[in-house]
Amino acid sequence: MTPGLSPRQALAEVEGRLSAAGCPDADFDARELYEMAAGEDPRLSGNPLTAAQAERLEALCARREAREPLQYLRGRWPFLGFELAVGPGVLCPRPDTEVVAQAAAELIAGLEAPRVLDLCAGTGCLGIGIKFFCPSAQVTCLEKSPEAFAYLARNVREALPGQEAAEPVQGDLFDYWRTLAPGSLDLILSNPPYLTTAEMTALQPETAREPALALEAGEDGLDFYRAIAADYQQALRPGGALALEIGWTQAAAVTELLRQAGWREIQCIRDYGGNDRCITARRPREIE
Ligand SMILES: C[S@@+](CC[C@H](N)C(=O)[O-])C[C@H]1O[C@@H](n2cnc3c(N)ncnc32)[C@H](O)[C@@H]1O
Numbered sequence: 649m650t651p652g653l654s655p656r657q658a659l660a661e662v663e664g665r666l667s668a669a670g671c672p673d674a675d676f677d678a679r680e681l682y683e684m685a686a687g688e689d690p691r692l693s694g695n696p697l698t699a700a701q702a703e704r705l706e707a708l709c710a711r712r713e714a715r716e717p718l719q720y721l722r723g724r725w726p727f728l729g730f731e732l733a734v735g736p737g738v739l740c741p742r743p744d745t746e747v748v749a750q751a752a753a754e755l756i757a758g759l760e761a762p763r764v765l766d767l768c769a770g771t772g773c774l775g776i777g778i779k780f781f782c783p784s785a786q787v788t789c790l791e792k793s794p795e796a797f798a799y800l801a802r803n804v805r806e807a808l809p810g811q812e813a814a815e816p817v818q819g820d821l822f823d824y825w826r827t828l829a830p831g832s833l834d835l836i837l838s839n840p841p842y843l844t845t846a847e848m849t850a851l852q853p854e855t856a857r858e859p860a861l862a863l864e865a866g867e868d869g870l871d872f873y874r875a876i877a878a879d880y881q882q883a884l885r886p887g888g889a890l891a892l893e894i895g896w897t898q899a900a901a902v903t904e905l906l907r908q909a910g911w912r913e914i915q916c917i918r919d920y921g922g923n924d925r926c927i928t929a930r931r932p933r934e935i936e
């Protein structure tokens with residue numbers, strides 16, 4: 649990037665390079681990168697690029713051209729009404745996951761100090777999201793990957809000012825249920841890995857930069873839903889709730905898994921784009 653370029657010239661150059669590299673939303677990304685490099689909004693500034701700003705913009709542009717997620721370059725990303733630390737080793741929080749946090753929070757509306765477990769927590773967006781909507785909630789966030797756990801531990805401390813949003817626990821969903829006392833939770837929520845083995849071979853370049861552990865869920869993409877359906881119901885009190893993010897084609901399969909495992913009040917909720925995105929269910933309220 650050449651020092652002395654006007655903001656408009658620099659923006660045009662970055663946008664052109666990102667478009668040529670196949671980046672979706674190249675205009676938005678170009679503005680974000682400019683702001684990160686120069687510390688000012690290019691649409692509001694007339695200052696020519698200094699040498700240091702040009703060097704920073706060049707480095708950021710090269711990383712984005714290589715299809716590194718914008719979220720990783722920024723290092724922070726908004727979710728609901730708070731910000732999360734994010735970077736290589738953890739899944740970038742998606743806007744559609746906000747729908748899951750909202751649906752889950754509605755399931756515990758009116759409860760005094762509900763006990764909540766976020767399985768496969770990643771950045772902690774869902775568990776912290778529950779605390780954001782329901783400050784009295786006692787939230788535990790479970791995550792297996794050491795790299796993702798480092799972001800989780802930081803986010804539960806920093807995302808909501810003046811409080812620890814959740815207790816972070818490093819562990820494996822396939823075993824962790826054994827540690828839970830029967831009937832000890834009011835809500836379990838999860839956005840687990842849900843891609844099939846075939847889908848893992850055809851990832852968008854940005855998604856391929858995210859950890860495979862956050863994405864892959866066996867031949868049919870349902871390994872984690874099977875485990876949650878079978879092993880986690882006992883940890884909920886009777887009538888306790890479950891909220892799962894799903895891939896947009898998985899509603900029927902996940903509904904059937906839950907039904908067969910004895911879950912009740914199963915419902916599907918759509919995301920902002922109109923796709924099936926969240927399945928909610930409850931442990932039966934009484935012994936059937
Ligand atoms: C799809 S990501 C979701 C992260 C976060 N909940 C979100 O919505 O952005 C799934 C997460 O599950 C974690 N994970 C994968 N296998 C796990 C396991 N067996 N036990 C616990 N966490 C696991 C991954 O490391 C990843 O952080």
